[in-house]
Structures are given as C-alpha cells and as structure tokens.
Amino acid sequence: MNKDLTVGKPNTVLWRFCLPLFGSIIFQQLYNIADSFVAGKFVGEEALAAVGNSYEITLIFIAFAFGSNIGCSVIVSQLFGAKRLRDLKTSVYTAFIACGFLCAVLMVSGLLCGKALLDMIHTPDNIFADSWLYLKIYILGLPFVFYYNVATGIFSALGDSKTPFVFLACSSTANIVLDILFVTAFRMGVDGVAWATFICQGISCILAVIFVFKRFAGIKTDEKAPAFSWHLLGRIAVVAVPSILQQSFISVGNIVIQGIINTFGSGVIAGYSAAIKLNNLVITSLTTLGNGISNFTAQNIGAKKSERIRQGYRAGIKMVWIVCVPLVALYLVAGRYLVYLFLDTPSAEAMSAGVTFLRIVAPFYFIIALKLVSDGVLRGAGLMKKFMIATFTDLLLRVVLAKLLSVSLGSTGIWTAWPIGWTVATVLSVIFCLKSSLMASDKADRI
Numbered sequence: 001m002n003k004d005l006t007v008g009k010p011n012t013v014l015w016r017f018c019l020p021l022f023g024s025i026i027f028q029q030l031y032n033i034a035d036s037f038v039a040g041k042f043v044g045e046e047a048l049a050a051v052g053n054s055y056e057i058t059l060i061f062i063a064f065a066f067g068s069n070i071g072c073s074v075i076v077s078q079l080f081g082a083k084r085l086r087d088l089k090t091s092v093y094t095a096f097i098a099c100g101f102l103c104a105v106l107m108v109s110g111l112l113c114g115k116a117l118l119d120m121i122h123t124p125d126n127i128f129a130d131s132w133l134y135l136k137i138y139i140l141g142l143p144f145v146f147y148y149n150v151a152t153g154i155f156s157a158l159g160d161s162k163t164p165f166v167f168l169a170c171s172s173t174a175n176i177v178l179d180i181l182f183v184t185a186f187r188m189g190v191d192g193v194a195w196a197t198f199i200c201q202g203i204s205c206i207l208a209v210i211f212v213f214k215r216f217a218g219i220k221t222d223e224k225a226p227a228f229s230w231h232l233l234g235r236i237a238v239v240a241v242p243s244i245l246q247q248s249f250i251s252v253g254n255i256v257i258q259g260i261i262n263t264f265g266s267g268v269i270a271g272y273s274a275a276i277k278l279n280n281l282v283i284t285s286l287t288t289l290g291n292g293i294s295n296f297t298a299q300n301i302g303a304k305k306s307e308r309i310r311q312g313y314r315a316g317i318k319m320v321w322i323v324c325v326p327l328v329a330l331y332l333v334a335g336r337y338l339v340y341l342f343l344d345t346p347s348a349e350a351m352s353a354g355v356t357f358l359r360i361v362a363p364f365y366f367i368i369a370l371k372l373v374s375d376g377v378l379r380g381a382g383l384m385k386k387f388m389i390a391t392f393t394d395l396l397l398r399v400v401l402a403k404l405l406s407v408s409l410g411s412t413g414i415w416t417a418w419p420i421g422w423t424v425a426t427v428l429s430v431i432f433c434l435k436s437s438l439m440a441s442d443k444a445d446r447i
Helices: 010-043 045-082 087-122 124-139 144-158 161-186 190-218 228-264 266-302 306-339 348-380 385-409 411-434
Strands: none
Touching: 010 045, 010 161, 010 190, 010 266, 010 306, 045 087, 045 124, 045 144, 045 190, 045 228, 045 266, 045 348, 087 124, 087 144, 087 190, 087 228, 124 144, 124 190, 124 266, 144 161, 144 190, 144 266, 161 190, 228 266, 228 385, 228 411, 266 306, 266 348, 306 348, 348 385, 348 411, 385 411
C-alpha cells in the first residue's frame, strides 16, 4: 500500500515506515552472512577468506545498484509528494531502461577485469581460484541485484516499506537453506554458496518487479505516461551519479584496505571477513534507515512542508541511536562468540583480528549513525555536493590512516582508521545539514 509521508506525526510516521526497512536490510545482509557462515563452517577457513576477499569487489557493483536505487527513489518520492503521477510513472520506466544499459556495461567489465582486480589486491594464491569463482557467479547475477534495488527504491518512494520486507524475509530464509543444501548434500564448495545466492536473488528480483508494475497499474493518470524522458533521467542522474561515485569510491577504498589486510595472511583475512560482515550488518542497516529519511525528506519537499523535515531529522537521530544500543553492547560483550558463527576452529590470528576489529569499531556506531541520518536529509533535498564532501573525507582518512598505522601497529592500526574517519565526516555532515535552508528556522530546537 502506498503511504503519504507528508501527513501525521513525523516521529510516528518514521518509525512505522523505517522499521520494515530495517527488517528488510537485516534479511538482505543475511545473504552475505549466510555465504560466509556456510563457507567458514562447512568448507573451511580458506573458503571464508575467499568469500570475504571477493565481497570487497562485489561492493563496487552494489555501489552502482545502490546509487540507482537512491536516484530513482528520491525523484519518485518528490513526484509522489507533489502528486505528479504521470511524471512519476515515466521516471520509473526511465530508471528501468537506464539501469539495463548500465548493468550490461558492468557485467562485461567485471568478467573482463575481475581477475586483474583480485591480483591488484594481492589475493593469496591459496584462495585465488575460489575468490574468482565466487566473483564470477556474482557478476552473472548482477541484473537481479540492479532491478531488485530499483524496485525496492520505488516501493520506499511510495511509502511502502512492508512489501520489500516480505520478499527479503522469504528469499533470505531460502538462501540459508540452499547454501547448506548445496554445500553439504551436493558436496559443492564456494560455487554452491554463490549459486544459492544467485537463485534466491533472482526469485526476489522477479517478484519485486512484477509487484511494481501491478502497483503502477492501479495508479490512474489523465494521459498515458511516456516510456522514457531525458529530462527525468537527468533529474535521477543528479542524485544517482553522486551516490554511485560516493559508494564506488568507498568500495575502491575498501579494496585498497583489503589489499593492505591481505599482506597479513589468510588468518587475518578470515578474521576480518567475519568481523566486516558483522560490521556491514550494522552500517547497512543504519544506511537503510537513512534512506528512509531521504524518502521522508523528498516527499515533504515535494509537498512544500519543510517544517516536517526538521522534526523528522530529530526523530531520525533518536531512532538510529535506539537501534545502536543493543548492537554496540552485543559486539563488545559477545564479539568472540560471534566470530565462532563463521569459523568452527579459528586460528588464534583469525580470532584476534575479528574480535579486535569489533571492539575498536563498535562504540563508534553512534557517531556514524548521526552522519547517516544527516546524509539522508542531504540526499533527500538533493544537496549532493555537501554529502559527497563529508563522505570522501571519511574515505580518504580511512585509506591513508590504514596504510600509515598498519606500519607501526600492524592490523590493529588498520581497524583504528575506521573511527577516526567516521568522526571527522560526521562533524562535516551535521554542520552541512544544520546550515542548510531546510534547517534555517526552528534553531532553538536544534540538537
């Protein structure tokens, strides 16, 4: 059901809208966690290292899919808030067509350059073959990743966060079952893990796209909506391209960091692979809540209700901090046991790397959560230049400091770069957000 985010108490509206989004991303992350869990538990430490190593490269492709999601979602939200339903339909058709071309280019590039990327990050010989196998199968499934992301962005733009949740809950559960089935019953290795993800993502994508078009069939317009618009593609690109660049550069930065980590051997790689999955579960969840705030902001901009954006910003911060409390406590107290989820008998090196990473990074989830809420407002308002400045500052600091600190502190120095980058970038994002025209009034109520 479509939901108008421009009416009702902002605090209540955001909670009702964002909680299903939060549940959806938890299930989305189960795809990657399930892959690592099954690889580490049923295949071995090297298999976990291979999946984790390839995962950093897959984030480049996810960056493009995520940017397409955001670009389409923000523009559709603004058009929905303004009740321009004919343009809304055209923007969706345009996004689907453009994503098809973009996805094709990325698939060809990935298949041609994938091995070179694995070489570039110093992938150890003992995990190279499995890393390439996992990456290759993932690339073949890119159309599913792209169209699913765009479809869920459309649902969110229309205020419907429950439909994607249902799709993901079912497909993620199926993915876990298929992972275990392919690896244990069919005696497949890393390829079994990859094919299970491919199949389940494909099913959820197809269902999501079908439901989008069924939903649009119920939206009546006076005139037939054109199938493509260069003007609306330009509007989508204004939001999507900076988001893609931001996520892509973050992914490239993570690949550089992965290259530094790889110099410490497969034990540290395995420990990091386990810990980074747990970390990404939190960061992606908080990012998704930030995306919900983008939809809220964009709809209210379309409806010219800027006072609700200020109220939503404060409500969003409270929401993400409440979410952070149990996650931070869990990672600090039970980090060692969480690493055991991925490895039956981890080496001392793997365990030390995973636990140390979580203990250094987890307390700063409150800081990065504040940034992601501020980013959500900036994206929803189309203030992409400021959004990118803060994000690139975080990336640059993390990459440079990871390289420098690893020399004197070893792998611990790499983990220490995360909180420093997050803190500086958060200060910038909050300043940009509070100084924007959206927050120009109501100063007494500012945080």
